[in-house]
Structure formats: C-alpha cells, structure tokens
Amino acid sequence: MRKAIWLVLPLVGLGLIAAGKGGSDHRHQKMDAQPQQKDSSATEPGGVPAATIPVANRIVGVAQNVNCDEKNDDRRSELCAQWKAVDAAREGVQYSVLSLIISSALGLFSTVLLVWTFAETRSTTRRELRAYVSARPGTLVHFRHSDGSQAICFRFTLRNGGTTPAYQLMHMGSAAILTEQQAEQHATRSWNAIPKIGRPKAMVVHGGEEAEGEIVPPEPVTAAQLEAVRKGEAEFYVFGLIVYRDTFREKRWTKFCYVLDADEFKRGEALASKAMGEPQPMAWQLAPFGNDAN
Numbered sequence: 001m002r003k004a005i006w007l008v009l010p011l012v013g014l015g016l017i018a019a020g021k022g023g024s025d026h027r028h029q030k031m032d033a034q035p036q037q038k039d040s041s042a043t044e045p046g047g048v049p050a051a052t053i054p055v056a057n058r059i060v061g062v063a064q065n066v067n068c069d070e071k072n073d074d075r076r077s078e079l080c081a082q083w084k085a086v087d088a089a090r091e092g093v094q095y096s097v098l099s100l101i102i103s104s105a106l107g108l109f110s111t112v113l114l115v116w117t118f119a120e121t122r123s124t125t126r127r128e129l130r131a132y133v134s135a136r137p138g139t140l141v142h143f144r145h146s147d148g149s150q151a152i153c154f155r156f157t158l159r160n161g162g163t164t165p166a167y168q169l170m171h172m173g174s175a176a177i178l179t180e181q182q183a184e185q186h187a188t189r190s191w192n193a194i195p196k197i198g199r200p201k202a203m204v205v206h207g208g209e210e211a212e213g214e215i216v217p218p219e220p221v222t223a224a225q226l227e228a229v230r231k232g233e234a235e236f237y238v239f240g241l242i243v244y245r246d247t248f249r250e251k252r253w254t255k256f257c258y259v260l261d262a263d264e265f266k267r268g269e270a271l272a273s274k275a276m277g278e279p280q281p282m283a284w285q286l287a288p289f290g291n292d293a294n
Contacts, residue, residue: 126248128163129162129163129164129247129248130162130164130246130247130248130250130252131160131162131164131165131166131205131207131244131246131247131252132160132161132162133158133159133160133161133162133166133169133205133242133244133252133254134158134159134161134254134256134293135156135157135158135159135171135213135240135242135254135256136156136157136159137154137156137238137258137282137284138154138155138156138157138279138281139155139279139280139281139282140152140153140154140155140260140268140272140279140280140282141153141155141272141277141278141279141280142268142269142272142276142277142280143276143277144272144276145220147223148223148226149220149221149222149223149226150220150221150226151216151217151220151221152175152216152217152220152221152236153214153215153216154173154175154214154215154216154238155212155213155214155279156212156213156214156215156240157210157211157212157213158171158205158210158211158212158213158242159205159209159210160205160206160207160208160209160210161208162207162246163207163208164207164246164247165204165205165206165207165247166204166205166206166244166245166246166252167202167204167244167245167246167247168202168204168243168244168245169202169203169204169205169211169242169243169244170201170202170203170242170243170244171213171215171240171241171242171243172215172240172241173215173238173239173240173241174215174217174218174238174239175215175216175217175236175237175238175239176217176236176237176239177221177225177226177228177229177234177235177236177237178234178235178237179233179234179235180235183235183237183257183259183287183289183290184289184290186237186239186290187239187257187287187289187290188289205244213240213242215238215240226269229262229265229266230262230265230266231262232261232262235259235260235261235262235265236259236260236265237257237258237259237287238257238258238259238284239255239256239257239290240255240256240257241253241254241255241256242254242255242256252293252294253293253294254292254293255290255291255292255293256290256291257286257287257289257290257291258284258285258286258287259284259285259286259287260282260283260284260285261285264282264283267282268280268282
C-alpha cells in the first residue's frame, strides 16, 4: 500500500507542473494579442517622459493631428465641424448687427423726413390761409387856415389780400414835410415814439375785402414848410402802421411809407384851391424805406 502511494505522488506532481506551465503560456499569448501601450510613468532615455498615444478612440484612416485652419480642415473631424458652426454663428451675429444699424438709420431718416414734410405742409397751409393786410394810398384833403397854414388829411384803403379775416385790426400813422434824409431817420424810429394817429377802435376786415383809413397830422403844415415843398427843398411823407391778428391768432403788422414830390404836391394844391376840403386823388410814390411786414 505504501508503495502504491509513493508511486502516485510523483505522477500527481508531474501533472501539476505541466498544468502550471500551460496556464503561463496562455497568459503570455493573451498579452501578446493586445496592442502595445507605453506606460505614462515610463521615461525615455535622457529622463523625458514618453508620450502617451491614445488607442481607444483611434479611427483607422484619419490623421491624429488635424489642422482646422481655413482651407486646411477635414470634414470627418468633429472638432473642425464645431469650429465651423461657431464661425458661422459669429458671422450671422455680425450681419444681424449691421442690418439692425442700417435699418435703424433708415428708420430715423424716414422719421425726420416725415416730420419735416409735415411741418412744411402745415406752414404752407397756414401761409395760404392767413390774412394779408396792405395799404393802398388814396386821396389828400387840404384845409387852409387864415395864417397860410394847412391841415392835411391822408386817406388810404386797407385791403385784406388773404382768404381769412384779419381780427382786431387798427391803423395809425403820421405825416410830415421832410427831406429824404430826415424821412429815412424818421422811418427807422421806434413806433412807440411816433404819435398814434388813426382809428382808435379795432375792426375786422374779411378776406378779399377793403376798408377805409385816414391819417391826420396832429399839427398843421406851416407856411414855411409849404414853401420848402414848393421850392423842391422837401417832400410830403406819410408814415403808417397796421396791426392785426390772423385766423391763427398770430400778431401781424404792416408798415408803409408814401411820398409826394414837389410837382405832385403843387398840382394837388392847385386842385384843392378850386375845391377846398374835397379829396383830391394824388400820384403817390412808394418810399424806398419805411415799408415792411411780418
């Protein structure tokens, strides 16, 4: 029995040794079948860490270092596709901002143009509808005094050339025998310093209608002044002012100045001597100053 045991034990040991050698060979075969990969902790000669080469994501036929610069990219690269999407989005935003700026500028210009057009249309309409009052010279009435002086009354026509009424209309003025230089200085004075002679109460003159006005100097024309006119040393001037409000309640005014030269004044005197106190039509001239309106 003991012999049999001693014979079996060597056979069992030989079997175990054979089995262990076969397992080791199988493990070496499996390791050889796997791709080789360098350890990240390994170092190359010279002490420089060896580069780690990714294996798991490796795609056959695609270069490992893909350059995504313009005209040098790969359509199968996911990174390049992402950069292309970012570039396209950035360009889209830039074009959107540019379009917004252009649209805003055009919108602002259109708004300004519309407001200007509306303002011009409104102003034109108001100018077409408002009242325009002017003065047309008429007659001269002489009243002779015993001392040789004369009281002279200037009568004229107020005409509204507009299409709407002139409200609160008043006229005033003065007359004097002056040289041209004196008359020009007189016309440039403030109207507050000129005697207000005329119709004291306001009236309404409708569009296209006329009204009569008159100016009577506060002082009679002296004999010396009349002689200066007859000699051509002075002329007879009439200064007038018309104030009113138009239909838009804007305050308007018209200044006028007319003159009679020596010859025309003497002709009027000759006519007045035959019919003293009767209005005599005269050939008035528009003075080169003292005429204005707003």
